[in-house]
Every structure is written in C-alpha cells, then in structure tokens.
Amino acid sequence: MSLPLLTSAPGKVIIFGEHSAVFNEPAIAASVASLRTYLFVTKAEDSDVIELDFPDISLDHKWHSAELSSISMAAMADSDKHSKELNAELNAALEPLLKPLHGSLQYHAAYCFLYLYFSLCGLRTGVKFTVKSSSPIGAGLGSSASIAVCLALATGKLGGHLNSAPERLTKQELDFVNKWSFIGEKCIHGTPSGIDNAVATYGNAVLFQRQANGETKSEQILDFPQVPMILTNTRIPRSTKVLVSGVKDLIVRQPEIAHPILKTMGQVASRGAKILANLNETNYADLCELIRINHGLLVALGVSHPGLEVIKALADSMSIGSTKLTGAGGGGCALTILNSNASPEDIAKFKDTLETKHSYKTYVTGLGGPGCAYMAKGQIQNHLDLIRPLFETNASVSELNDVLLPGKGPLQWIH
Ligand SMILES: Nc1ncnc2c1ncn2[C@@H]1O[C@H](COP(=O)(O)OP(=O)(O)OP(=O)(O)O)[C@@H](O)[C@H]1O
Ligand SMILES: C[C@@](O)(CCO)CC(=O)[O-]
Ligand SMILES: [Mg+2]
Numbered sequence: 001m002s003l004p005l006l007t008s009a010p011g012k013v014i015i016f017g018e019h020s021a022v023f024n025e026p027a028i029a030a031s032v033a034s035l036r037t038y039l040f041v042t043k044a045e046d047s048d049v050i051e052l053d054f055p056d057i058s059l060d061h062k063w064h065s066a067e068l069s070s071i072s073m074a075a076m077a078d079s080d081k082h083s084k085e086l087n088a089e090l091n092a093a094l095e096p097l098l099k100p101l102h103g104s105l106q107y108h109a110a111y112c113f114l115y116l117y118f119s120l121c122g123l124r125t126g127v128k129f130t131v132k133s134s135s136p137i138g139a140g141l142g143s144s145a146s147i148a149v150c151l152a153l154a155t156g157k158l159g160g161h162l163n164s165a166p167e168r169l170t171k172q173e174l175d176f177v178n179k180w181s182f183i184g185e186k187c188i189h190g191t192p193s194g195i196d197n198a199v200a201t202y203g204n205a206v207l208f209q210r211q212a213n214g215e216t217k218s219e220q221i222l223d224f225p226q227v228p229m230i231l232t233n234t235r236i237p238r239s240t241k242v243l244v245s246g247v248k249d250l251i252v253r254q255p256e257i258a259h260p261i262l263k264t265m266g267q268v269a270s271r272g273a274k275i276l277a278n279l280n281e282t283n284y285a286d287l288c289e290l291i292r293i294n295h296g297l298l299v300a301l302g303v304s305h306p307g308l309e310v311i312k313a314l315a316d317s318m319s320i321g322s323t324k325l326t327g328a329g330g331g332g333c334a335l336t337i338l339n340s341n342a343s344p345e346d347i348a349k350f351k352d353t354l355e356t357k358h359s360y361k362t363y364v365t366g367l368g369g370p371g372c373a374y375m376a377k378g379q380i381q382n383h384l385d386l387i388r389p390l391f392e393t394n395a396s397v398s399e400l401n402d403v404l405l406p407g408k409g410p411l412q413w414i415h
Contacts, residue, residue: 003127004042005157006375006387008404008413009149009181011035011135012142012199013231013335013367014326015276016294017208017269019247019301021193024212025266028273029142029195030205030224032231033369035135037143038404039150040391041158047126052113054131055394059106063097063114065125070096076118086186090118108241109147112187116151116180120159129154130391134400136361139233140327144240145196148184149372152177157374169372169415177201177372189241191248194218203371203415207273224368225279227287228338229321230347231363232354234307236331243303243328250302261297268294284340288322291337295324303329310358311336320350370406373413383411 010031017027044051049062075089094114101107113129121127131150137143156162162173169177181197195208198218205224209217251258268290275287295312298304304325311334312323321338338347354360380387386403389395403409 002377003158004040004377004380004384005154006041006380007039007150007153007157007372008036008374008406009146009153009200009372010142010203010369011037011146012196013333014140014195015205015227015335016272016290017195017265018325018327018329019244019298019303020262020265020269021195021208021210022191022244022247023251023262024210025262026207026209026269026273027193027195028205028207028221028269028276029199030221030367031199031203031369031371032135032141033366034401034405035133035141035363035365036401036405037131037133037135037146037150038390038400039147039154040130040132040387041154042128042130044126044128050117050125051128052110053128053391054106054109056131056133056137057106057109059101059109061101061106061110065123067097068123068125070094071118071123076122086115086183087119090115094118108144108188112144112148112184113151115187116148116155116184119183120152120155120161120180122159124158127158132391132395132400134397134405136233136235136333138237138239138332139235140238140325140329140332141231141233142196142200142327144188145181145185145192145200148181148188148197149177149200151184152180153372153374156180166376167414169374174201174371189239189244191244199371201372204368207269221273221276221368225276226366226368227276227279228342229364229367230336230338230351231326231333231365232311232336233333233361233363234305234311234331234358235360236305236307238305238328238330238332240328243330247301247303258301261300265294265297268297281340288337288339291322291324291335295322298325298329305329305331307331307358308334311354311360314350314353318346318350320346370413370415373406373415375411375413379412386411 021027178201185192205221206218323336
C-alpha cells in the first residue's frame, strides 16, 4: 500500500489476571474506548532515510541508508519463521542501529519499530513514522501494545501483507496483526503474555489464556457489561519489563509460595468471567470481592506501590467501591469498581481528593470499544488539512480525539 497511511489501536484495562497471565493462567481485559494510539506514515522529506518521530517519548531519529548495511536480506527473509521467538540474526543486525539509544527509555520503542519494519517492509527508505497517543504511556493501560499493534498494521500494509479486502480487516488479517504485535511487545518487554496486544488488535473484551506450547486462546466477550468504574493514574512511572522480571525472580526464590498465588489468581479470573457473563444485582458484590482479592494477591507478588495503596485506602475508607491495580503495577493505574449505592457526591469527592491532594488523574471511560483500524488513502488525502497538524504540532489529547477517535471524529475508519 502506498503512502500516506494512518492506523490506530486502543489501550486496555485488565480486569483480572495481570502477571498470572504471563504464567498461562486465564485473564480478562477490555479495550478502552477513548484512549487510543495513532500512527501516521508519510513520505520522509529525505528519500534516503527512515525517520521515526515519537514525540510522546521525545524520540526523533533518522537512519540513513548507509547505516542499513548490517541488515542482511537473509535476516529479513527469515523473519516469518520467527514469529513466535525473536530472530537472533535480525537482533544482531539491529544492534548498530540502536546503539545511539542504548540505556534510554526510547530504546525499546525504536527496537520494536525497527524489528517490525525490516521484518515486514524490507530495506525501503524515504518513510517517516509519527506516533501520537491519547493514552498515558507506561501507566498500565497497554500503551506498548497499542503502539505495537499500530506498527504491525502499518508495516503489514506497507509491506503488502494485508491487502485482501479494501472495505474491512479480515479475521486472517487481524490474526496477522495480533501475531506481529506480539513480537513487537516482545521487543518492548521481553516476555509478554499476549493479552494486551490481543485486546488492542481485536477490541471489545477478551478472556485470554496462554497455553503451555506458546499458543494463545482468546475468547471474545462481545457484550462486556459497562461496570461503573473510575480509573486513576498515579502518574508514578514504572516499566512493565522490570515488573514482570521481578515476579519471575520471586518465583525462583519462593516457588512453593508464588505458584499457588498465581494459580489462585487464575481461579479469580475464571470466576470473574462467569460473573461478568451474567452480571446482576445479586452477584455484583461477588465481583467487587474478587477485585479486592485480586489486588491482595498482586500485593503479595510485590507489584503494588504506596502510591497505588493511597487509592485503595481512600476508596475503602469512603466505602465507595473495590480497588485493584491494573496492568503491570509498580505505579501507573488502579481501577475502582463503584459500589451500587455510591452517591454522586462521594464519587466527586473521591475524584477531587485524588486529583487535588495527590495530583493523580482520574478517568471515567467506556470499556469494550473497537480494536485496530486504518484509514483509506482517499479519506486521508481529502482531510490532510485536519490530520497533518495533529502530528506536526503539539496537538493536545482532546484535539487528537476530536478528529481521530473512531465514532466521535468526522472521519471513517476501516476495522
Ligand atoms: N505513544 C508512544 N510513543 C512511543 N513509544 C511508546 C508510546 N506508547 C508506548 N510506548 C513504548 O512503550 C513503553 C511503555 O510500555 P510498558 O509496557 O512499560 O507500559 P504500558 O504498556 O503503558 O503499561 P502495561 O504494559 O502495564 O499495560 C514506553 O517506554 C515506550 O517504549
Ligand atoms: C503484567 C502483564 O500481565 C500485563 C501488562 O499489561 C504482562 C503481560 O501479560 O504481558
Ligand atoms: Mg505494556
């Protein structure tokens, strides 16, 4: 497919089962309708470069064609065989290109981009990739998966792998995006379960389970109930890669204790899935109880943070609802499922205290929106005056969503 190209993917909330999902236990996640990442691929001004502009993480880097000599055709051609494991030959070839970014936060984003780009598009130059996200980055809401999905869809299209139906993304194409975004997630954080990229690809909500042979099973939950909840971002930075490897270390040190915790978390997710499939006034309290238990188990794994405990303590002391961290923890976000009798005054007071006293950010957002999407070339060209400034200026999150949010903005997306 030719340029320009525009792709998008949502963030997610894990309701039950973060961390245990990495160890093949079931988990439930839903996409977040209003928190999305957008990728705009255009012709670079210089036809000799591949340019990456990721302003959200202050990364703007160009690779000139002369620097690409380490990338052998063999490494790229073989990459499809490596769709489950990273290709060691390609990794070695990327090293010199990534050297200037070593030790920085931007390294993993650039690694994900280069890996997918060379695997799916080859050595083509004269291309610029610009990413903007309306989702907080590194906060537990799946920003890494949404960028990996945007990149997998765009590089899949640009490389000619995803052009079977002009009017929609087919099941096979979505599976392709899911497979390659999982590889992208591997570049960003090592050993992902695959739940985040599955939700960002397919949208809605999923009951997900990684199998012992590395395959994944994800069951779409189409009518995910709109559970009343508040998402709170502590704005405390953390890295999923570091937190996941901390849990692995705990398992090595305390296997008899950690394994049963992970198993119990799987039980919580399975029970939670049954309740969510038939949520009603009678079992709502059970759902809240499972949220409380899941958080306690995550605390036992060592992935909470005093800043997250502030949210839980406030919700508990106001008897407003049940709180658990969501995503990898260690900072980032928590969700509070509101009690059915929580008053609007108490909800407002809860949010206000978190925002004014602790400088946290709260969100009230719908769950279960669309998955990845792209825009037809004609549509982009007809609205370049609306789209281009969003990627070339310091556009705010609301300006971004006003134009680009599927279903809200004036433009049509293809799903
Ligand atoms: N908009 C973006 N622009 C550039 N890089 C991004 C963007 N969003 C995410 N990333 C990459 O993803 C990394 C954050 O991923 P990480 O998995 O740690 O957090 P998360 O995905 O937001 O949370 P969780 O995995 O708990 O859901 C960033 O350091 C960066 O490398
Ligand atoms: C912590 C984790 O379970 C969820 C991160 O959103 C990691 C993963 O499943 O890849
Ligand atoms: Mg992530």
